[in-house]
Amino acid sequence: xxxxxxxxxxxxxxxxxxxxxxxxxxxxxxxxxxxxxxxxxxxxxxxxxxxxxxxxxxxxxxxxxxxxxxxxxxxxxxxxxxxxxxxxxxxxxxxxxxxxxxxxxxxxxxxxxxxxxxxxxxxxxxxxxxxxxxxxxxxxxxxxxxxxxxxxxxxxxxxxxxxxxxxxxxxxxxxxxxxxxxxxxxxxxxxxxxxxxxxxxxxxxxxxxxxxxxxxxxxxxxxxxxxxxxxxxxxxxxxxxxxxxxxxx
Amino acid sequence: xxxxxxxxxxxxxxxxxxxxxxxxxxxxxxxxxxxxxxxxxxxxxxxxxxxxxxxxxxxxxxxxxxxxxxxxxxxxxxxxxxxxxxxxxxxxxxxxxxxxxxxxxxxxxxxxxxxxxxxxxxxxxxxxxxxxxxxxxxxxxxxxxxxxxxxxxxxxxxxxxxxxxxxxxxxxxxxxxxxxxxxxxxxxxxxxxxxxxxxxxxxxxxxxxxxxxxxxxxxxxxxxxxxxxxxxxxxxxxxxxxxxxxxxx
Numbered sequence: 001x002x003x004x005x006x007x008x009x010x011x012x013x014x015x016x017x018x019x020x021x022x023x024x025x026x027x028x029x030x031x032x033x034x035x036x037x038x039x040x041x042x043x044x045x046x047x048x049x050x051x052x053x054x055x056x057x058x059x060x061x062x063x064x065x066x067x068x069x070x071x072x073x074x075x076x077x078x079x080x081x082x083x084x085x086x087x088x089x090x091x092x093x094x095x096x097x098x099x100x101x102x103x104x105x106x107x108x109x110x111x112x113x114x115x116x117x118x119x120x121x122x123x124x125x126x127x128x129x130x131x132x133x134x135x136x137x138x139x140x141x142x143x144x145x146x147x148x149x150x151x152x153x154x155x156x157x158x159x160x161x162x163x164x165x166x167x168x169x170x171x172x173x174x175x176x177x178x179x180x181x182x183x184x185x186x187x188x189x190x191x192x193x194x195x196x197x198x199x200x201x202x203x204x205x206x207x208x209x210x211x212x213x214x215x216x217x218x219x220x221x222x223x224x225x226x227x228x229x230x231x232x233x234x235x236x237x238x239x240x241x242x243x244x245x246x247x248x249x
Numbered sequence: 250x251x252x253x254x255x256x257x258x259x260x261x262x263x264x265x266x267x268x269x270x271x272x273x274x275x276x277x278x279x280x281x282x283x284x285x286x287x288x289x290x291x292x293x294x295x296x297x298x299x300x301x302x303x304x305x306x307x308x309x310x311x312x313x314x315x316x317x318x319x320x321x322x323x324x325x326x327x328x329x330x331x332x333x334x335x336x337x338x339x340x341x342x343x344x345x346x347x348x349x350x351x352x353x354x355x356x357x358x359x360x361x362x363x364x365x366x367x368x369x370x371x372x373x374x375x376x377x378x379x380x381x382x383x384x385x386x387x388x389x390x391x392x393x394x395x396x397x398x399x400x401x402x403x404x405x406x407x408x409x410x411x412x413x414x415x416x417x418x419x420x421x422x423x424x425x426x427x428x429x430x431x432x433x434x435x436x437x438x439x440x441x442x443x444x445x446x447x448x449x450x451x452x453x454x455x456x457x458x459x460x461x462x463x464x465x466x467x468x469x470x471x472x473x474x475x476x477x478x479x480x481x482x483x484x485x486x487x488x489x490x491x492x493x494x495x496x497x498x
Contacts, residue, residue: 037286037484235286 003052003098004033007106010046017112017249018048018102019242020094020136022121022128024143025153026072029053032118035231041239045246048108052098054121056087068153069160075148076124077172079161088161091172094124095132114138114245118234119198120145120153123174126188126208130177133185138245140189142234143196146208147175153202175207178215186248187218191237193227252301252347253282256355259295266361266498267297267351268491269343269385271370271377273392274402275321278302281367284480290488294495297357301347303370305336317402318409324397325373326421328410337410340421343373344381363387363494367483368447369394369402372423375437375457379426382434387494389438391483392445395457396424402451424456427464435497436467440486442476 010016019042021032032038032051042049055074062083064070074090103110115136117125122144129139148154149169158169170176192205199205205221212219227233259265268291270281281287281300291298304323311332313319323339352359364385366374371393378388397403398418407418419425441454448454454470461468476482 034480035283037289039481039484040286040488231283232288235288239289 001053001056001093001098002029003050004029005051005102005106006033006039006042006049008043008046008048011048011107015107015109016046016048017114017246018050018108019245020050020052020099020113020115020125022052022076022094022115022117022124023054024117024119024121025054026067027054027121028072031231032234035235036238037235038238038242041242045242047242047246047249048106050098050102052094055090061087069157073120073157075120075154075157075161075172076128077158077161080168081161081163084161090124091128095128095135099135112137112249114140114249116140116142116241116245117144118142119203119229122190123148123154126174127172127177129185130174130181130183131171133183138186138248140191140241140244142191142237142241143193143198143203143229144174144190144208145202146204146206146211147173149173149176150207151202151204175211178208178211178217182215183217187220188212189241189244190219190221191233191241192221192223193229193233194223194225195227196229198229250302250305250342250347251278252299253278254300254351254355255282255288255291255298257292257295257297260297260356264356264358265295265297266363266495267299267357268494269299269301269348269362269364269374271301271325271343271364271366271373272303273366273368273370274303275316276303276370277321280480281483284484285487286484287487287491290491294491296491296495296498297355299347299351301343304339310336318406322369322406324369324403324406324410324421325377326407326410329417330410330412333410339373340377344377344384348384361386361498363389363498365389365391365490365494366393367391368452368478371439372397375423376421376426378434379423379430379432380420382432387435387497389440389490389493391440391486391490392442392447392452392478393423393439393457394451395453395455395460396422398422398425399456400451400453424460427457427460427466431464432466436469437461438490438493439468439470440473440482440490441470442473442478442482444475445478447478
Protein backbone atom coordinates (compact mmCIF):
# COMPACT_ATOMS: atom_id res chain seq x y z
CA UNK A 1 0.00 0.00 0.00
CA UNK A 2 1.22 3.48 -0.87
CA UNK A 3 0.04 6.78 0.55
CA UNK A 4 1.04 10.42 0.19
CA UNK A 5 1.53 12.71 3.17
CA UNK A 6 2.01 16.45 3.53
CA UNK A 7 3.26 17.80 6.85
CA UNK A 8 2.89 21.53 7.56
CA UNK A 9 5.83 23.53 8.97
CA UNK A 10 4.22 23.48 12.43
CA UNK A 11 4.79 19.72 12.55
CA UNK A 12 8.43 20.56 13.28
CA UNK A 13 7.52 21.94 16.70
CA UNK A 14 4.60 19.82 17.87
CA UNK A 15 1.70 17.55 17.01
CA UNK A 16 -0.66 18.80 14.31
CA UNK A 17 -4.21 18.07 13.25
CA UNK A 18 -4.68 15.97 10.10
CA UNK A 19 -7.09 15.42 7.24
CA UNK A 20 -7.46 12.05 5.54
CA UNK A 21 -8.37 12.46 1.85
CA UNK A 22 -10.03 9.54 0.04
CA UNK A 23 -9.83 9.73 -3.75
CA UNK A 24 -12.28 8.58 -6.38
CA UNK A 25 -12.44 5.85 -9.02
CA UNK A 26 -9.23 5.24 -11.04
CA UNK A 27 -7.16 7.46 -8.72
CA UNK A 28 -4.01 6.57 -6.82
CA UNK A 29 -2.37 8.36 -3.89
CA UNK A 30 -0.93 10.84 -6.43
CA UNK A 31 -3.99 12.62 -7.85
CA UNK A 32 -4.93 14.74 -4.87
CA UNK A 33 -1.41 15.54 -3.75
CA UNK A 34 -0.37 16.76 -7.22
CA UNK A 35 -3.57 18.30 -8.56
CA UNK A 36 -5.67 19.74 -5.73
CA UNK A 37 -3.31 22.54 -4.71
CA UNK A 38 -4.16 21.89 -1.07
CA UNK A 39 -0.71 22.29 0.45
CA UNK A 40 -0.72 26.09 0.62
CA UNK A 41 -3.84 26.19 2.81
CA UNK A 42 -2.70 23.14 4.80
CA UNK A 43 0.58 24.90 5.50
CA UNK A 44 -1.13 28.05 6.74
CA UNK A 45 -3.65 26.09 8.83
CA UNK A 46 -1.12 23.66 10.32
CA UNK A 47 -2.96 20.66 8.92
CA UNK A 48 -1.31 17.41 7.79
CA UNK A 49 -2.74 15.73 4.67
CA UNK A 50 -2.92 11.91 4.56
CA UNK A 51 -3.74 10.61 1.10
CA UNK A 52 -4.10 6.82 0.67
CA UNK A 53 -4.43 4.91 -2.58
CA UNK A 54 -7.94 3.81 -3.59
CA UNK A 55 -7.26 0.07 -3.56
CA UNK A 56 -4.62 -2.58 -3.02
CA UNK A 57 -2.36 -3.11 -6.04
CA UNK A 58 0.45 -5.29 -7.22
CA UNK A 59 1.41 -8.88 -7.84
CA UNK A 60 -1.06 -11.35 -6.42
CA UNK A 61 -3.80 -8.71 -6.05
CA UNK A 62 -6.87 -9.66 -8.11
CA UNK A 63 -8.06 -7.05 -10.60
CA UNK A 64 -10.80 -6.45 -13.13
CA UNK A 65 -10.67 -4.80 -16.55
CA UNK A 66 -13.40 -2.30 -15.64
CA UNK A 67 -12.43 1.13 -14.34
CA UNK A 68 -15.09 0.92 -11.64
CA UNK A 69 -14.24 -2.41 -10.02
CA UNK A 70 -11.01 -3.99 -8.73
CA UNK A 71 -7.81 -1.93 -8.71
CA UNK A 72 -8.50 1.79 -8.36
CA UNK A 73 -12.03 1.07 -7.12
CA UNK A 74 -11.86 -0.39 -3.61
CA UNK A 75 -14.94 1.56 -2.46
CA UNK A 76 -13.55 1.64 1.12
CA UNK A 77 -15.27 -1.58 2.18
CA UNK A 78 -13.95 -4.88 3.54
CA UNK A 79 -14.74 -7.43 0.84
CA UNK A 80 -16.23 -10.76 1.87
CA UNK A 81 -16.39 -12.41 -1.56
CA UNK A 82 -13.69 -14.41 -3.34
CA UNK A 83 -11.26 -13.49 -4.86
CA UNK A 84 -11.46 -10.00 -3.29
CA UNK A 85 -11.73 -10.77 0.41
CA UNK A 86 -8.03 -11.36 0.99
CA UNK A 87 -6.76 -7.98 -0.28
CA UNK A 88 -9.69 -5.62 -0.69
CA UNK A 89 -10.05 -4.49 2.91
CA UNK A 90 -9.89 -0.74 2.38
CA UNK A 91 -12.25 0.04 5.26
CA UNK A 92 -10.00 -1.65 7.82
CA UNK A 93 -6.92 -0.25 6.11
CA UNK A 94 -8.07 3.37 6.45
CA UNK A 95 -9.73 3.15 9.88
CA UNK A 96 -7.20 0.94 11.61
CA UNK A 97 -3.94 0.16 9.79
CA UNK A 98 -3.15 3.46 8.12
CA UNK A 99 -4.49 5.61 10.95
CA UNK A 100 -2.31 3.70 13.42
CA UNK A 101 0.74 3.91 11.19
CA UNK A 102 0.32 7.65 10.73
CA UNK A 103 -0.13 8.33 14.44
CA UNK A 104 2.92 6.23 15.30
CA UNK A 105 5.16 7.55 12.54
CA UNK A 106 4.35 11.26 12.30
CA UNK A 107 3.61 14.13 14.72
CA UNK A 108 -0.17 13.83 14.23
CA UNK A 109 -2.55 14.32 17.16
CA UNK A 110 -4.91 11.30 17.16
CA UNK A 111 -7.69 13.35 18.73
CA UNK A 112 -7.67 15.91 15.89
CA UNK A 113 -8.23 13.95 12.69
CA UNK A 114 -10.85 14.71 10.04
CA UNK A 115 -11.70 13.07 6.74
CA UNK A 116 -12.78 14.19 3.28
CA UNK A 117 -12.76 12.85 -0.26
CA UNK A 118 -14.07 12.97 -3.80
CA UNK A 119 -16.77 10.93 -5.56
CA UNK A 120 -16.30 7.29 -4.44
CA UNK A 121 -13.92 8.72 -1.83
CA UNK A 122 -16.40 11.42 -0.82
CA UNK A 123 -18.80 8.65 0.03
CA UNK A 124 -16.03 6.70 1.73
CA UNK A 125 -15.28 9.71 3.93
CA UNK A 126 -18.93 10.13 4.88
CA UNK A 127 -19.43 6.44 5.68
CA UNK A 128 -16.19 6.10 7.63
CA UNK A 129 -16.86 9.21 9.74
CA UNK A 130 -20.48 8.23 10.42
CA UNK A 131 -19.29 4.82 11.60
CA UNK A 132 -16.35 6.19 13.59
CA UNK A 133 -17.22 9.59 15.03
CA UNK A 134 -14.65 9.14 17.81
CA UNK A 135 -11.80 8.61 15.33
CA UNK A 136 -12.76 11.14 12.66
CA UNK A 137 -14.10 14.32 14.25
CA UNK A 138 -14.91 16.30 11.11
CA UNK A 139 -16.07 15.23 7.66
CA UNK A 140 -16.68 16.88 4.31
CA UNK A 141 -16.95 15.68 0.72
CA UNK A 142 -16.64 16.82 -2.88
CA UNK A 143 -19.10 15.38 -5.40
CA UNK A 144 -19.75 12.28 -3.27
CA UNK A 145 -21.77 9.27 -4.24
CA UNK A 146 -24.68 9.68 -1.81
CA UNK A 147 -25.82 6.09 -1.63
CA UNK A 148 -23.87 3.26 -3.28
CA UNK A 149 -26.92 1.04 -2.70
CA UNK A 150 -28.80 3.33 -5.05
CA UNK A 151 -26.49 3.98 -8.01
CA UNK A 152 -24.95 1.83 -10.76
CA UNK A 153 -21.32 2.25 -9.62
CA UNK A 154 -22.20 1.33 -6.06
CA UNK A 155 -24.50 -1.59 -6.79
CA UNK A 156 -21.89 -3.22 -8.99
CA UNK A 157 -19.12 -2.75 -6.44
CA UNK A 158 -21.10 -3.79 -3.37
CA UNK A 159 -22.46 -6.88 -5.11
CA UNK A 160 -18.96 -7.81 -6.23
CA UNK A 161 -17.21 -7.24 -2.93
CA UNK A 162 -20.00 -8.13 -0.46
CA UNK A 163 -22.28 -10.50 -2.37
CA UNK A 164 -25.85 -10.19 -3.53
CA UNK A 165 -27.67 -9.62 -0.22
CA UNK A 166 -28.36 -5.89 0.01
CA UNK A 167 -28.75 -6.18 3.78
CA UNK A 168 -24.96 -6.62 3.91
CA UNK A 169 -24.46 -3.34 2.06
CA UNK A 170 -26.21 -1.07 4.53
CA UNK A 171 -23.26 -0.92 6.94
CA UNK A 172 -21.30 0.95 4.27
CA UNK A 173 -24.02 3.21 2.86
CA UNK A 174 -23.89 6.87 3.96
CA UNK A 175 -27.63 7.38 3.57
CA UNK A 176 -28.42 4.34 5.73
CA UNK A 177 -25.76 5.36 8.26
CA UNK A 178 -27.17 8.89 8.55
CA UNK A 179 -30.61 7.47 9.23
CA UNK A 180 -29.39 4.77 11.62
CA UNK A 181 -26.59 6.50 13.49
CA UNK A 182 -26.95 10.25 13.03
CA UNK A 183 -23.98 12.58 13.53
CA UNK A 184 -23.30 14.76 16.54
CA UNK A 185 -20.10 16.32 15.20
CA UNK A 186 -19.67 19.64 13.38
CA UNK A 187 -21.65 20.44 10.24
CA UNK A 188 -20.90 18.15 7.29
CA UNK A 189 -19.86 20.20 4.26
CA UNK A 190 -20.66 18.82 0.78
CA UNK A 191 -19.49 20.60 -2.37
CA UNK A 192 -21.16 19.63 -5.65
CA UNK A 193 -20.78 20.99 -9.18
CA UNK A 194 -24.03 21.54 -11.05
CA UNK A 195 -22.38 20.66 -14.36
CA UNK A 196 -21.07 17.37 -12.96
CA UNK A 197 -21.60 14.70 -15.60
CA UNK A 198 -22.42 12.11 -12.91
CA UNK A 199 -24.77 14.30 -10.87
CA UNK A 200 -28.07 12.63 -11.64
CA UNK A 201 -26.94 9.16 -12.72
CA UNK A 202 -24.57 8.30 -9.86
CA UNK A 203 -24.17 10.98 -7.18
CA UNK A 204 -27.77 12.03 -6.39
CA UNK A 205 -27.12 14.63 -3.67
CA UNK A 206 -30.86 14.83 -2.97
CA UNK A 207 -30.63 11.42 -1.30
CA UNK A 208 -28.02 12.82 1.05
CA UNK A 209 -29.90 15.98 1.99
CA UNK A 210 -33.09 13.98 2.50
CA UNK A 211 -31.33 11.49 4.78
CA UNK A 212 -29.69 14.34 6.69
CA UNK A 213 -33.08 15.91 7.31
CA UNK A 214 -34.64 12.64 8.39
CA UNK A 215 -31.64 11.72 10.58
CA UNK A 216 -31.26 15.23 12.01
CA UNK A 217 -27.71 15.41 10.64
CA UNK A 218 -26.24 18.91 10.20
CA UNK A 219 -25.32 18.96 6.51
CA UNK A 220 -24.66 21.87 4.21
CA UNK A 221 -24.76 21.06 0.48
CA UNK A 222 -23.25 23.78 -1.71
CA UNK A 223 -24.20 23.48 -5.37
CA UNK A 224 -21.71 25.28 -7.63
CA UNK A 225 -22.87 26.51 -11.01
CA UNK A 226 -20.71 25.52 -13.97
CA UNK A 227 -18.36 23.13 -12.17
CA UNK A 228 -17.81 19.55 -13.30
CA UNK A 229 -16.48 16.38 -11.62
CA UNK A 230 -12.78 17.20 -12.11
CA UNK A 231 -9.89 18.15 -9.87
CA UNK A 232 -10.25 21.72 -11.17
CA UNK A 233 -13.45 21.84 -9.12
CA UNK A 234 -11.66 20.46 -6.07
CA UNK A 235 -8.77 22.89 -6.42
CA UNK A 236 -11.23 25.80 -6.49
CA UNK A 237 -12.85 25.01 -3.15
CA UNK A 238 -10.35 22.85 -1.27
CA UNK A 239 -9.05 25.74 0.84
CA UNK A 240 -12.56 26.42 2.16
CA UNK A 241 -12.87 22.74 3.17
CA UNK A 242 -9.50 22.70 4.90
CA UNK A 243 -10.52 25.84 6.81
CA UNK A 244 -13.76 24.13 7.83
CA UNK A 245 -11.87 21.10 9.18
CA UNK A 246 -9.19 23.20 10.88
CA UNK A 247 -11.81 25.31 12.62
CA UNK A 248 -13.22 22.27 14.46
CA UNK A 249 -10.09 20.13 14.90
CA UNK B 250 -0.02 21.64 -31.63
CA UNK B 251 -1.98 21.61 -28.39
CA UNK B 252 -2.10 24.28 -25.72
CA UNK B 253 -4.02 24.84 -22.48
CA UNK B 254 -5.70 28.12 -21.65
CA UNK B 255 -7.31 29.51 -18.50
CA UNK B 256 -9.51 32.59 -18.79
CA UNK B 257 -10.36 34.52 -15.62
CA UNK B 258 -13.97 35.60 -14.92
CA UNK B 259 -13.11 39.18 -15.96
CA UNK B 260 -12.58 37.92 -19.54
CA UNK B 261 -16.40 37.80 -19.77
CA UNK B 262 -16.59 41.58 -19.65
CA UNK B 263 -13.47 42.80 -21.44
CA UNK B 264 -9.92 42.13 -22.59
CA UNK B 265 -7.55 40.76 -19.98
CA UNK B 266 -3.81 40.56 -19.54
CA UNK B 267 -2.16 37.19 -20.13
CA UNK B 268 0.82 35.14 -19.07
CA UNK B 269 2.46 32.60 -21.38
CA UNK B 270 3.91 29.67 -19.43
CA UNK B 271 6.65 27.56 -21.05
CA UNK B 272 7.15 24.15 -19.48
CA UNK B 273 10.29 22.10 -19.03
CA UNK B 274 11.72 18.88 -20.45
CA UNK B 275 9.27 15.96 -20.86
CA UNK B 276 6.25 18.18 -20.15
CA UNK B 277 3.18 18.71 -22.29
CA UNK B 278 0.56 21.46 -22.12
CA UNK B 279 -1.01 19.54 -19.19
CA UNK B 280 1.63 19.70 -16.44
CA UNK B 281 1.33 23.35 -15.48
CA UNK B 282 -2.41 23.61 -15.87
CA UNK B 283 -3.07 20.57 -13.65
CA UNK B 284 -0.22 20.78 -11.13
CA UNK B 285 0.78 24.39 -10.49
CA UNK B 286 -2.43 25.52 -8.80
CA UNK B 287 -2.15 28.86 -10.63
CA UNK B 288 -5.82 29.36 -11.51
CA UNK B 289 -6.92 30.74 -8.15
CA UNK B 290 -4.44 33.64 -8.28
CA UNK B 291 -5.03 34.14 -12.01
CA UNK B 292 -8.76 34.39 -11.33
CA UNK B 293 -8.29 37.02 -8.62
CA UNK B 294 -5.77 38.98 -10.70
CA UNK B 295 -7.74 38.84 -13.97
CA UNK B 296 -4.89 37.14 -15.78
CA UNK B 297 -5.28 34.60 -18.61
CA UNK B 298 -2.85 31.66 -18.66
CA UNK B 299 -1.57 30.40 -22.02
CA UNK B 300 0.25 27.08 -21.72
CA UNK B 301 1.74 25.59 -24.90
CA UNK B 302 3.23 22.13 -25.33
CA UNK B 303 7.03 21.86 -25.26
CA UNK B 304 7.46 20.50 -28.79
CA UNK B 305 5.63 19.38 -31.88
CA UNK B 306 4.25 15.84 -31.65
CA UNK B 307 2.45 13.28 -33.71
CA UNK B 308 2.71 11.30 -36.91
CA UNK B 309 5.47 12.48 -39.20
CA UNK B 310 7.20 14.44 -36.43
CA UNK B 311 10.75 13.15 -35.89
CA UNK B 312 11.60 12.08 -32.36
CA UNK B 313 14.51 10.78 -30.31
CA UNK B 314 14.58 8.17 -27.53
CA UNK B 315 16.25 10.58 -25.11
CA UNK B 316 14.10 12.56 -22.68
CA UNK B 317 16.13 15.70 -23.37
CA UNK B 318 15.96 15.85 -27.17
CA UNK B 319 13.14 15.59 -29.71
CA UNK B 320 9.54 15.37 -28.50
CA UNK B 321 9.07 17.07 -25.14
CA UNK B 322 12.34 18.95 -25.58
CA UNK B 323 11.93 21.62 -28.27
CA UNK B 324 14.03 24.15 -26.33
CA UNK B 325 12.02 27.01 -27.90
CA UNK B 326 14.35 27.43 -30.88
CA UNK B 327 13.79 27.22 -34.66
CA UNK B 328 15.76 24.17 -35.75
CA UNK B 329 17.92 24.49 -38.87
CA UNK B 330 19.20 20.89 -39.00
CA UNK B 331 17.58 17.88 -40.66
CA UNK B 332 15.32 16.12 -39.73
CA UNK B 333 14.23 18.70 -37.13
CA UNK B 334 13.98 21.88 -39.18
CA UNK B 335 10.59 21.15 -40.67
CA UNK B 336 8.64 20.73 -37.39
CA UNK B 337 10.80 21.95 -34.52
CA UNK B 338 10.12 25.67 -34.80
CA UNK B 339 9.00 26.35 -31.26
CA UNK B 340 10.44 29.87 -31.18
CA UNK B 341 8.32 31.01 -34.13
CA UNK B 342 5.36 29.04 -32.82
CA UNK B 343 5.34 30.83 -29.45
CA UNK B 344 6.29 34.33 -30.63
CA UNK B 345 4.21 34.46 -33.79
CA UNK B 346 1.72 31.66 -34.45
CA UNK B 347 0.37 30.97 -30.96
CA UNK B 348 0.48 34.60 -29.84
CA UNK B 349 -1.50 35.60 -32.95
CA UNK B 350 -4.00 32.79 -32.50
CA UNK B 351 -4.58 33.69 -28.85
CA UNK B 352 -5.08 37.38 -29.57
CA UNK B 353 -7.49 36.62 -32.40
CA UNK B 354 -9.45 33.90 -30.59
CA UNK B 355 -9.71 35.11 -26.98
CA UNK B 356 -10.30 38.42 -25.18
CA UNK B 357 -6.58 38.96 -24.52
CA UNK B 358 -5.05 42.44 -24.73
CA UNK B 359 -1.97 42.14 -27.00
CA UNK B 360 -0.26 45.02 -25.20
CA UNK B 361 -0.45 43.26 -21.82
CA UNK B 362 1.25 39.89 -22.25
CA UNK B 363 4.01 38.50 -20.04
CA UNK B 364 5.93 35.23 -20.09
CA UNK B 365 7.29 32.77 -17.56
CA UNK B 366 8.34 29.14 -17.41
CA UNK B 367 10.21 26.34 -15.70
CA UNK B 368 13.66 24.88 -16.34
CA UNK B 369 14.05 24.58 -20.15
CA UNK B 370 10.91 26.72 -20.33
CA UNK B 371 12.25 29.20 -17.79
CA UNK B 372 15.14 29.76 -20.14
CA UNK B 373 12.78 29.91 -23.09
CA UNK B 374 10.77 32.62 -21.35
CA UNK B 375 13.89 34.66 -20.61
CA UNK B 376 15.27 34.34 -24.15
CA UNK B 377 11.94 35.08 -25.85
CA UNK B 378 11.28 38.16 -23.71
CA UNK B 379 14.82 39.49 -24.13
CA UNK B 380 14.46 39.14 -27.92
CA UNK B 381 10.90 40.55 -28.03
CA UNK B 382 10.48 43.17 -25.31
CA UNK B 383 7.67 44.82 -27.29
CA UNK B 384 5.63 41.60 -27.39
CA UNK B 385 6.33 40.25 -23.88
CA UNK B 386 6.36 43.09 -21.37
CA UNK B 387 7.16 41.12 -18.22
CA UNK B 388 9.23 38.00 -17.64
CA UNK B 389 9.99 35.68 -14.76
CA UNK B 390 11.28 32.12 -14.41
CA UNK B 391 11.36 29.14 -12.08
CA UNK B 392 14.57 27.11 -11.91
CA UNK B 393 15.64 28.22 -15.40
CA UNK B 394 18.58 26.95 -17.36
CA UNK B 395 20.73 30.11 -17.35
CA UNK B 396 22.78 29.44 -20.44
CA UNK B 397 22.09 26.49 -22.75
CA UNK B 398 25.47 27.18 -24.37
CA UNK B 399 27.04 26.34 -21.03
CA UNK B 400 25.26 23.20 -19.77
CA UNK B 401 24.96 19.59 -20.95
CA UNK B 402 21.20 19.71 -21.73
CA UNK B 403 21.60 22.88 -23.76
CA UNK B 404 24.76 21.95 -25.67
CA UNK B 405 23.19 18.70 -26.80
CA UNK B 406 19.95 20.37 -27.89
CA UNK B 407 21.50 23.37 -29.61
CA UNK B 408 24.02 21.19 -31.47
CA UNK B 409 21.21 18.89 -32.57
CA UNK B 410 18.75 21.56 -33.66
CA UNK B 411 21.15 24.29 -34.85
CA UNK B 412 24.35 22.46 -35.80
CA UNK B 413 27.85 22.52 -34.40
CA UNK B 414 28.74 26.20 -34.79
CA UNK B 415 28.27 27.80 -31.36
CA UNK B 416 27.98 31.23 -33.00
CA UNK B 417 24.53 30.13 -34.20
CA UNK B 418 23.49 29.36 -30.62
CA UNK B 419 24.00 32.84 -29.18
CA UNK B 420 20.72 34.24 -30.53
CA UNK B 421 18.85 31.85 -28.20
CA UNK B 422 21.05 32.07 -25.10
CA UNK B 423 19.66 34.20 -22.26
CA UNK B 424 23.10 35.08 -20.90
CA UNK B 425 24.28 36.27 -24.32
CA UNK B 426 21.02 38.12 -24.87
CA UNK B 427 21.26 39.92 -21.53
CA UNK B 428 24.77 41.06 -22.39
CA UNK B 429 23.94 42.01 -25.99
CA UNK B 430 20.45 43.45 -25.68
CA UNK B 431 19.80 44.35 -22.05
CA UNK B 432 16.26 44.70 -20.72
CA UNK B 433 14.42 47.92 -20.04
CA UNK B 434 11.22 46.29 -18.74
CA UNK B 435 10.22 45.58 -15.13
CA UNK B 436 12.45 43.57 -12.84
CA UNK B 437 12.98 39.97 -13.91
CA UNK B 438 12.02 37.60 -11.11
CA UNK B 439 13.85 34.24 -10.88
CA UNK B 440 12.84 31.63 -8.29
CA UNK B 441 15.33 28.83 -7.58
CA UNK B 442 15.27 25.97 -5.08
CA UNK B 443 18.52 25.38 -3.23
CA UNK B 444 17.87 21.63 -3.09
CA UNK B 445 17.30 21.47 -6.85
CA UNK B 446 19.08 18.37 -8.15
CA UNK B 447 20.07 20.21 -11.36
CA UNK B 448 21.24 23.41 -9.70
CA UNK B 449 24.98 23.14 -10.27
CA UNK B 450 25.11 20.73 -13.21
CA UNK B 451 22.58 22.36 -15.54
CA UNK B 452 20.91 25.54 -14.22
CA UNK B 453 23.84 27.60 -12.88
CA UNK B 454 21.97 30.70 -11.69
CA UNK B 455 25.28 32.47 -11.05
CA UNK B 456 25.70 32.81 -14.82
CA UNK B 457 22.40 34.66 -14.97
CA UNK B 458 23.08 37.05 -12.09
CA UNK B 459 26.54 37.77 -13.47
CA UNK B 460 25.16 38.53 -16.94
CA UNK B 461 22.43 40.70 -15.40
CA UNK B 462 25.05 42.72 -13.56
CA UNK B 463 27.23 43.11 -16.65
CA UNK B 464 24.26 43.94 -18.88
CA UNK B 465 22.64 46.25 -16.34
CA UNK B 466 19.52 44.05 -16.34
CA UNK B 467 17.23 44.35 -13.29
CA UNK B 468 17.07 40.78 -12.01
CA UNK B 469 16.06 39.42 -8.65
CA UNK B 470 17.11 35.84 -7.92
CA UNK B 471 15.34 34.31 -4.93
CA UNK B 472 17.04 31.17 -3.62
CA UNK B 473 14.61 29.00 -1.62
CA UNK B 474 16.01 26.67 1.02
CA UNK B 475 14.83 23.08 0.83
CA UNK B 476 12.96 23.26 -2.48
CA UNK B 477 13.70 20.94 -5.39
CA UNK B 478 13.01 21.06 -9.15
CA UNK B 479 9.41 19.83 -8.95
CA UNK B 480 5.99 21.34 -9.51
CA UNK B 481 5.56 21.40 -5.72
CA UNK B 482 8.13 24.20 -5.77
CA UNK B 483 6.25 26.01 -8.53
CA UNK B 484 2.90 25.65 -6.76
CA UNK B 485 4.41 27.21 -3.63
CA UNK B 486 5.51 30.45 -5.31
CA UNK B 487 3.42 30.74 -8.47
CA UNK B 488 0.95 33.20 -6.91
CA UNK B 489 3.79 35.61 -6.13
CA UNK B 490 4.93 35.43 -9.76
CA UNK B 491 1.45 36.03 -11.12
CA UNK B 492 1.15 39.05 -8.81
CA UNK B 493 4.46 40.34 -10.11
CA UNK B 494 3.30 40.05 -13.74
CA UNK B 495 -0.15 41.49 -13.01
CA UNK B 496 1.39 44.49 -11.25
CA UNK B 497 3.20 45.58 -14.42
CA UNK B 498 0.81 44.41 -17.15
